[in-house]
Amino acid sequence: MTAERPRRLALVASKGTLDGAYPPLILAATAASLGWEVGIFFTFYGLDILHRKKHRRLKVPPLGNPAMPVPLPNLLGVLPGMTAAATAMMRRWIKDAGLPDVATFLDMARESGVRLYACSTTMGVMGIEAGDLVDGATIAGAAAFLDFAAEADVSMFV
Amino acid sequence: MTRPTDTHTDTHTGTHTGTQADLDCKGLLCPLPVYRAGQAMAKLAAGDVLRVECTDPGSLADFPAFARQRGYTLLSAETHGDVQIFYLRKEGDR
Numbered sequence: 001m002t003a004e005r006p007r008r009l010a011l012v013a014s015k016g017t018l019d020g021a022y023p024p025l026i027l028a029a030t031a032a033s034l035g036w037e038v039g040i041f042f043t044f045y046g047l048d049i050l051h052r053k054k055h056r057r058l059k060v061p062p063l064g065n066p067a068m069p070v071p072l073p074n075l076l077g078v079l080p081g082m083t084a085a086a087t088a089m090m091r092r093w094i095k096d097a098g099l100p101d102v103a104t105f106l107d108m109a110r111e112s113g114v115r116l117y118a119c120s121t122t123m124g125v126m127g128i129e130a131g132d133l134v135d136g137a138t139i140a141g142a143a144a145f146l147d148f149a150a151e152a153d154v155s156m157f158v
Numbered sequence: 159m160t161r162p163t164d165t166h167t168d169t170h171t172g173t174h175t176g177t178q179a180d181l182d183c184k185g186l187l188c189p190l191p192v193y194r195a196g197q198a199m200a201k202l203a204a205g206d207v208l209r210v211e212c213t214d215p216g217s218l219a220d221f222p223a224f225a226r227q228r229g230y231t232l233l234s235a236e237t238h239g240d241v242q243i244f245y246l247r248k249e250g251d252r
Contacts (some may be wrong), residue, residue, distance in 0.1 A: 007227070030189040033196035034227035097187055108193065 007036040010149035012157040016045030018058040018090055018102075023158050025049070025105035031154075032097050039152075040109075041145040042137075043119035047128060050118050050137045053101050062086040092107030110136040176205040183212045184241065191217050191223050195246065197228065204250040207233065212242045221246070 009031040013024040024046075028038045033034070048054040062068045063077030068086055074081065100108070109116060117140040118133050130139060149155055162208045181198045183191035191212045198208050210221070218235065225232040233245040 026189050029193050033189065033192045034224060035196075036227075098185055098190075099187055100190075 005151075007031075007034070007154070008148075008152040009036050009038045010145070010152035010155045011038070011040045012145075013040050013042045013046035013049060014044055014157065016048035016054075018060045018087060020046075020143060020158075021049045021055070021058055021102050022094075022099075022105075022138065025102065025109065026116060027111060027113045027158075029105060030106045032109070032114055036153075038109075038112070038116075039115035039117060039145065039148045041117045041119060041140075041142075041149075042120050043126075047122045047126065048117060049102065049106075050116060050133050051128065052134050055134065057125055059083050059087040060090045063091070106134055106136075115148065117148075160188050176203060176207070177217075178207045178209055181208060181210045183210055183214075183217075185213055187214050188216050188220060192220050195224060195244075199228070199246065203249075204248055206248050208244075208246045208248075210237055210244045210246065213240050214246070217242050217244070 010025065011027060013021075015021070024040055028040055031038045048058060060068070061077065061083045062070050062085075063074065063082065065077070066074055070077075070086065070089075077086075101125045106116075114138045116134075118137045120139050120141050122128070123130075123139065124143045133139075179198055185192055186194070188217060191210065191214055195208065195210050198210075202208060211227075212221075214220075218237070220240060221235060221242075222232055224230070225246055231247040231248060231249060233247055236243045
């Protein structure tokens with residue numbers, strides 16, 4: 001790396017499902033390991049990843065998700081308990097693969113100096129208070145994130 | 159975890175390289191091998207070498223990228239069956 005300043009990754013995390021939480025967290029941990037500066041803007045359902053309680057119980061729905069290898073017609077995903085069953089299945093896959101849970105990835109992000117921006121507009125829309133957020137989150141609007149992202153070498157909306 | 163071993167003469171370059179640390183990442187998937195290697199390299203001094211063992215097939219592509227991005231020297235990448243072994247050297251200005 002020859003640049004005077006480190007490379008920079010700017011991510012927007014917009015999904016609040018269990019499977020949706022991993023891509024931004026994996027990319028952030030990896031980029032930090034490469035010596036990059038990293039910022040993630042958590043907005044709308046993505047803000048659940050920064051929610052002190054909700055990030056421990058993110059779910060994955062089988063309904064409308066034909067990639068989910070459940071040997072049942074997809075429409076049956078509407079039945080009570082199907083989302084819980086699919087979530088339990090995916091948690092087991094993640095654990096069996098030796099992949100850390102979301103809480104551990106948040107610890108890794110903080111230890112690596114990843115900037116965790118909590119979208120203030122989403123907080124207002126969803127009724128989320130500052131005290132609901134995990135430690136290390138920074139409440140910010142779009143301008144603050146764009147100011148960080150303007151110098152980014154890689155930007156992604158995930 | 160990282161285990162410093164005795165000062166040795168590096169077999170890949172034939173030069174004196176200071177200490178070598180070993181890191182076992184067998185059974186770990188991306189991003190953990192690179193993440194842990196990053197933590198281990200941070201504890202080493204210039205000239206030190208980190209030996210990493212991995213089983214994630216993605217590591218074969220990831221470790222050359224990790225070395226290039228960080229400015230480390232990838233002394234060698236070997237494959238022994240399902241295990242990949244990487245030797246990374248920390249350079250003076252990193």
